[in-house]
Amino acid sequence: MREALFTDDPDAVLEEGPDRFNILICIDGSEESKRGLKYAVKIGQGNDADITLLYVRPLDKGMKSGVGLARQNMVEWGIELPGMRALKIARDQLIELGFLGGDWKEEDTRKRAYGDPVGDTMKTYTDKNGTHIALKLMMAPNTAAGILDECELNYYDLTILAMHGRGAKNVRGKIKWSTTRTVVTEHHGTVLLAREIEENHGHLICVNDEKSIEAARQDAILASRCQCPVSLLSVAETEEQLPEAEEAIAKARAAIEGAGVEVVDAWTEVGNPEEIIIERGKDFSVIVMADSSVKGFRRFFQSSVAYYVLQHAFNSVMIIR
Amino acid sequence: MALFTTRRSRRFRLRGTRNLRSMGYFLREKRWLIFAFVVGILLHLAPVPDGLTYAGKTVLVISVVAVILFVTEPVPLPAVAFMIVIAQILMLKGVDSKQVAQSLMSDSVLFIMGSLMLAVAIVKQKLDKRLAYLIVRMTGTRTLNVAVGIALVSGLMASVIGEHTVAAMMLPVAIILITLTSDDPKKVRGLAAVLLFSIAYGCSIAGIGTPSGGARNAIMIGYWKEFFYNGDEATKQYLVSYVDWIKVCYPVFLAQLPFVIGILFFTFKPEHKHLTRAVVKLRTIVEKEGAMKSSDWIAIMVFFATLLGWIFFSSEIGLGTIALLGAVTYMVLGLVRWEDLNTGVNWGVVWLYAAAISLGIQMKDTGAALWVADNFIGHLPGGMDSGIGLYASVSVLTTLVTNTMSNGAAVAVLGPISLNMATTAGESPLILGYITAISSAFAYLTVIGTPACTIVYASGYLKTTDFLKVGWKMVIMSTIILLAFAMFYWPAIGL
Numbered sequence: 129m130r131e132a133l134f135t136d137d138p139d140a141v142l143e144e145g146p147d148r149f150n151i152l153i154c155i156d157g158s159e160e161s162k163r164g165l166k167y168a169v170k171i172g173q174g175n176d177a178d179i180t181l182l183y184v185r186p187l188d189k190g191m192k193s194g195v196g197l198a199r200q201n202m203v204e205w206g207i208e209l210p211g212m213r214a215l216k217i218a219r220d221q222l223i224e225l226g227f228l229g230g231d232w233k234e235e236d237t238r239k240r241a242y243g244d245p246v247g248d249t250m251k252t253y254t255d256k257n258g259t260h261i262a263l264k265l266m267m268a269p270n271t272a273a274g275i276l277d278e279c280e281l282n283y284y285d286l287t288i289l290a291m292h293g294r295g296a297k298n299v300r301g302k303i304k305w306s307t308t309r310t311v312v313t314e315h316h317g318t319v320l321l322a323r324e325i326e327e328n329h330g331h332l333i334c335v336n337d338e339k340s341i342e343a344a345r346q347d348a349i350l351a352s353r354c355q356c357p358v359s360l361l362s363v364a365e366t367e368e369q370l371p372e373a374e375e376a377i378a379k380a381r382a383a384i385e386g387a388g389v390e391v392v393d394a395w396t397e398v399g400n401p402e403e404i405i406i407e408r409g410k411d412f413s414v415i416v417m418a419d420s421s422v423k424g425f426r427r428f429f430q431s432s433v434a435y436y437v438l439q440h441a442f443n444s445v446m447i448i449r
Numbered sequence: 450m451a452l453f454t455t456r457r458s459r460r461f462r463l464r465g466t467r468n469l470r471s472m473g474y475f476l477r478e479k480r481w482l483i484f485a486f487v488v489g490i491l492l493h494l495a496p497v498p499d500g501l502t503y504a505g506k507t508v509l510v511i512s513v514v515a516v517i518l519f520v521t522e523p524v525p526l527p528a529v530a531f532m533i534v535i536a537q538i539l540m541l542k543g544v545d546s547k548q549v550a551q552s553l554m555s556d557s558v559l560f561i562m563g564s565l566m567l568a569v570a571i572v573k574q575k576l577d578k579r580l581a582y583l584i585v586r587m588t589g590t591r592t593l594n595v596a597v598g599i600a601l602v603s604g605l606m607a608s609v610i611g612e613h614t615v616a617a618m619m620l621p622v623a624i625i626l627i628t629l630t631s632d633d634p635k636k637v638r639g640l641a642a643v644l645l646f647s648i649a650y651g652c653s654i655a656g657i658g659t660p661s662g663g664a665r666n667a668i669m670i671g672y673w674k675e676f677f678y679n680g681d682e683a684t685k686q687y688l689v690s691y692v693d694w695i696k697v698c699y700p701v702f703l704a705q706l707p708f709v710i711g712i713l714f715f716t717f718k719p720e721h722k723h724l725t726r727a728v729v730k731l732r733t734i735v736e737k738e739g740a741m742k743s744s745d746w747i748a749i750m751v752f753f754a755t756l757l758g759w760i761f762f763s764s765e766i767g768l769g770t771i772a773l774l775g776a777v778t779y780m781v782l783g784l785v786r787w788e789d790l791n792t793g794v795n796w797g798v799v800w801l802y803a804a805a806i807s808l809g810i811q812m813k814d815t816g817a818a819l820w821v822a823d824n825f826i827g828h829l830p831g832g833m834d835s836g837i838g839l840y841a842s843v844s845v846l847t848t849l850v851t852n853t854m855s856n857g858a859a860v861a862v863l864g865p866i867s868l869n870m871a872t873t874a875g876e877s878p879l880i881l882g883y884i885t886a887i888s889s890a891f892a893y894l895t896v897i898g899t900p901a902c903t904i905v906y907a908s909g910y911l912k913t914t915d916f917l918k919v920g921w922k923m924v925i926m927s928t929i930i931l932l933a934f935a936m937f938y939w940p941a942i943g944l
Contacts, residue, residue, distance in 0.1 A: 157909075195617075195900070195903055195904050195907050196793075197568075197569070197572050197613070197617040197793060198613075198616060198617035198620045198904045198907060201572065201577065201617055201618065201620065201621050202621050202624065202908075204575075204621075205577075205624075205625065207621055207625065207628070209909075210908060210909020210910075211909075213909060214909075245792065310477065313473065314471060314473075314474050
């Protein structure tokens with residue numbers, strides 16, 4: 129087992145190991161997270177991908193003394209903690225999908241965290257090619273902080289969160305919009321918000337500036353891992369901006385095809401970017417957007433097209449960084 | 450592959466961003482802290498209302514800010530406790546650090562400290578398997594009987610020791626019964642809800658049974674003594690003993706028990722009428738423990754000695770002293786290690802209650818509690834400002850507050866107000882005090898209402914909506930029973 133996966137020292141992870149495609153999928157036991165996992169498996173196919181399944185359980189705050197005692201008691205009775213049950217269901221799904229086989233080396237680790245003896249728990253599976261699957265049950269002040277801690281301490285090429293429905297509602301799962309918003313805002317890497325994800329409808333990559341063109345190239349590589357067709361969309365807010373939108377499409381097409389990936393379709397449109405992207409995006413598995421240009425303190429008060437689409441789209445949205 | 454190239458360049462961004470990720474993140478995480486401070490500053494700048502002193506207004510401002518922080522928890526609650534202490538020293542004229550420090554420690558606080566240590570010591574004895582054996586032997590395999598057994602045993606225990614201890618011990622028993630019935634949580638949703646809520650609500654209704662059942666009871670006993678006892682015979686009735694409390698409150702717990710089971714079965718309708726397979730397997734598991742060891746018997750004897758101490762000597766030497774004595778005895782006999790107590794006790798809770806009680810005393814001393822009480826009664830519609838109407842109003846107010854914060858904190862904050870309401874309305878401070886303390890147990894609606902609710906929710910079998918679904922029925926039932934006791938039983942026993 130890679131002990132470094134369980135350390136608090138960022139350097140330990142950053143220095144070691146060959147480059148592998150690391151996917152983090154946040155599990156909350158909902159149907160949506162199961163679908164998100166299926167998509168992760170599709171992206172992670174091949175021998176160079178590692179998958180980490182993460183369940184965050186919030187710390188017992190304030191007056192909730194006794195929850196720690198109860199958990200310790202449950203462990204001593206041999207009862208699995210609820211998060212581990214959800215993770216094991218997800219692991220069984222990996223077995224069903226053929227990603228996890230029978231002759232994998234299995235290891236368990238437990239680490240005291242936040243003063244709780246039950247603390248963090250990890251189960252890892254390693255095959256002979258060095259592929260790792262980790263089931264992590266982590267403690268954190270809240271779900272978003274746990275996901276961000278994990279992302280900061282262990283580099284992930286893609287972080288997947290799953291939600292049901294549009295907007296701020298996720299009645300079925302434990303990952304709420306506030307969690308998603310915080311993770312997407314604060315994360316330094318690429319995040320996929322899996323929302324009723326359908327696998328075979330391709331990626332719609334939205335481009336408008338240089339940054340989004342680099343994002344388009346990165347997503348094209350990602351899409352090629354799962355043989356997803358790639359389409360491009362650029363929206364000009366006025367007729368005068370149309371030539372810029374067409375130029376962005378041309379540059380993105382060149383960058384993507386330069387990376388050896390074919391562009392199936394490309395559109396330029398004039399109008400409200402948020403509405404057009406959401407409407408066009410309905411026919412695709414994933415809408416892909418570059419990170420917001422709004423940063424830091426301003427992000428607290430200001431929204432951007434990417435964040436609007438993330439919240440209001442009917443389907444999955446990926447924010448590339 | 451290009452996607453991998455950013456790996457090393459991130460190192461410097463990662464460092465230092467873990468705790469304070471960005472200003473936006475900080476502001477979002479601390480928005481309730483900012484809101485509380487803004488509200489506090491605005492209230493502080495507002496003119497002093499008629500009938501209230503400047504000091505009284507300052508205490509109310511501190512209380513409002515503290516309540517917002519209790520409910521929203523943007524900072525660890527012990528930090529809120531220290532903020533209360535600092536605010537009292539800095540904002541109240543004529544109050545120095547020595548006075549505030551003295552007001553932090555009382556018998557109620559010693560009791561909270563001692564009972565939290567006792568809780569850890571008892572859990573460490575691993576008597577939960579014995580309890581499980583007792584329940585299944587007593588109840589047989591019928592689901593109804595098992596639920597009654599769980600609620601009764603949880604209740605009997607939670608009436609004398611902290612409910613979080615009991616819930617922590619009973620939770621594995623219920624989960625084992627659920628998982629042995631079916632591995633698929635969807636097939637046993639109703640059963641899981643009934644068994645888990647039997648623990649949580651069994652503990653909640655019983656916590657008011659005796660003074661040692663919860664911090665709120667000790668806090669109210671402390672307030673009666675602090676506010677009304679003058680050292681003479683006329684006010685001696687405000688020195689409420691362990692037995693006095695039991696006479697008034699234990700029947701309220703027992704009367705609620707059958708209704709709890711009825712409401713749970715009516716609401717969740719368990720899928721299985723019998724748990725034969727699960728009970729047989731559970732018996733096999735617990736029988737592996739073998740006979741009781743001498744250390745088990747000693748642990749039980751120490752606990753019963755502590756209970757007897759509370760019953761017979763708490764009036765003389767205080768509940769807190771006996772709780773500490775019990776905890777020390779466990780340590781002296783080697784039944785629990787200090788390291789276990791140190792890691793198992795949430796010491797922040799002790800500080801929080803200490804600060805809340807200290808603030809409650811300032812509310813009384815500055816006249817803030819009386820001002821709030823007068824205004825509350827003044828705004829009540831006719832007929833609700835005395836007698837059963839006032840009892841109902843106080844009960845509803847306490848129920849609303851206790852569902853948003855811990856019941857101990859609710860009593861610490863509301864106690865001085867309800868006791869002053871009694872004085873203003875010409876009612877008995879004892880009756881309104883009991884109503885406040887008992888109503889603080891009606892935190893059935895939310896996961897965070899009581900430690901027992903939080904613990905059963907941590908099992909992963911319940912949804913937050915389950916608490917609302919059954920909680921409102923529980924609130925109505927408990928309120929009706931409480932008011933019935935206040936009208937008929939308490940006058941009959943001379944209260």
